[in-house]
Amino acid sequence: MENTTNDHKIILSCNKHGIVEHISLDTVSFLENIQLPIGLHSLFxxxxxxxxxxxxxxxxxxxxxxxxxxxxxxxxxxxxYVFSGYLLEETVLLCGNNEISATEKVLGEIMQINNEQANQIRITEKKVVNILNSDENKEISEAFLDDFTSLNNELINNKRVLTQKNKEIESLNKELKAANENMTMFTYSVSHDLKQPVRMVNSFLTLLHKKHGESLDPAGQKYLNIAMDGANSLSKMISDLLTYHQSSNLDTTETVDLNIVFLEVKKILQNEIEEKNALVTSEKLPVLKGSSTGFFQVFQNLISNALKFVPEERTPIISINLEEVDTHFTFKIKDNGIGIAENKKQEVFNLFKRLNGPQQYEGTGMGLAMVKKSIERMGGEVWLESEEGKGSTFFFTIKKSKVAQN
Incomplete structure (x- = not known):
C-alpha cells in the first residue's frame, strides 16, 4: 500500500504496557482486518x-x-505517519496523520504572516517611489491613503490572527504544565505505592529463606534464590527509575567545583577502589555552572562502570582528562575494561539496556541513560569510543558559557 491519500489519519488506544486495545480511527482501513488486542511493536x-x-x-x-x-x-x-502521543491516566493515545502537528502549523502560520507583512511593505515602498518619479503628483495623496489604509487593515487582521494563535499556544502550554504535574504525581505514586510492596515481598522472602531455606530441596532453594534476586533487582530498578525522572528537574544554575565532585565520588566508591586496587586519577577540573547532582551522577556512574566492567585478572586504571577549545570543554573518562562492541555503542545509552547478563555483572542498565540525560539537561553531548577487550573512553562536552565567574 502506497501513501497516496491526501488526508489519512489513525488513532490507536493502548494500555501502559504497549498493547493496542482499540482502534478509534482508521481513515484508509489500513488495519481493518486486525485482531485486537495486539502488541504495538507488531504494527510497525x-x-x-x-x-x-x-x-x-x-x-x-x-x-x-x-x-x-x-x-x-x-x-x-x-x-x-507523523505520530503524536498523549498519556491520559491509564490510557495512551497514539494519533498519526500525514500532516504536520498543530504546534508546527501555528509557528508556520505566524512566519507566513510576518513574511506577508514584509512583502506588503516592500510593495508599498515601490509604489511610492514610482509615484514620486512620475508627474502624477495629484494622485500621490490618494495613492498613499489607499496603500496605507490597505496595509493598516492587513496589520489589524494579522494582529487578530496572531492573538488567536497566541491563545492556542497558551492553551498548549497549560496542557504541558498539567502533564508535568501529572508526571510529578506519578513519581510520588511510584515512590510510595510501589516501593513499599516490593520491600514487603523482599522482607518475607528473606524471612522465608532464613527460617525454612535449609528444609527445602535443592530445586526449592534455587527457586527461592531466584525470587529474592528478582525482588532485589525490582527494588533497584524502581529507585533508579525515580532518580532518572528526577534528573529532569535538576537546577542547572548552581556553581559546581568538579574537583570536589570527583573527590566525593572517589570517597563513596572507596571500598570498590581498594578491593580492586584500582588507580583512579584526574587532572585539575574547572568550576562550572550546572547541577551538582547531575555532575555527581555522571562521574559516579562512569567511574563505577569502569570499576565494574573489567576482567578479574586486570587492575582497573581510570583517568579523567580535559580538552579546552574556543566554545566548550571536552571531558574524557578512560578505562581499561572489557570494552563495547562497535554495533552496541549507541544502545548502551538506552533505558534499561544491558549488554551483559546479571550473572556476569550486576546492575539495572540505568546508569548510562542517567549520564546522557544529565549531560543533555546541562546543554552538552555525550558519546564513547571503545574496543572490545581493551577498554572504553567516554566523552562529554560542557559549553564555556557554563563556566562560573569568580
Missing part, C-alpha cells in the same frame, strides 16, 4: 522499532509528545 516496521521505543518512553515521561515519524507495517503494507 523493524526500521522504526528503535524510534518507537524512544517515542513510547518520552510519552511516559512527558505525557505529551508530538511529531515523531514512524512507519507502520501490516500484511506487507507500509504507511508513513
Amino acid at each position: 516496521s523493524p526500521v522504526s522499532i528503535k524510534e518507537l521505543g524512544s517515542f513510547w518512553l518520552s510519552i511516559q515521561e512527558k505525557s505529551i509528545v508530538e511529531n515523531t515519524m514512524l512507519t507502520m507495517s501490516y500484511n506487507d503494507n507500509h504507511l508513513n
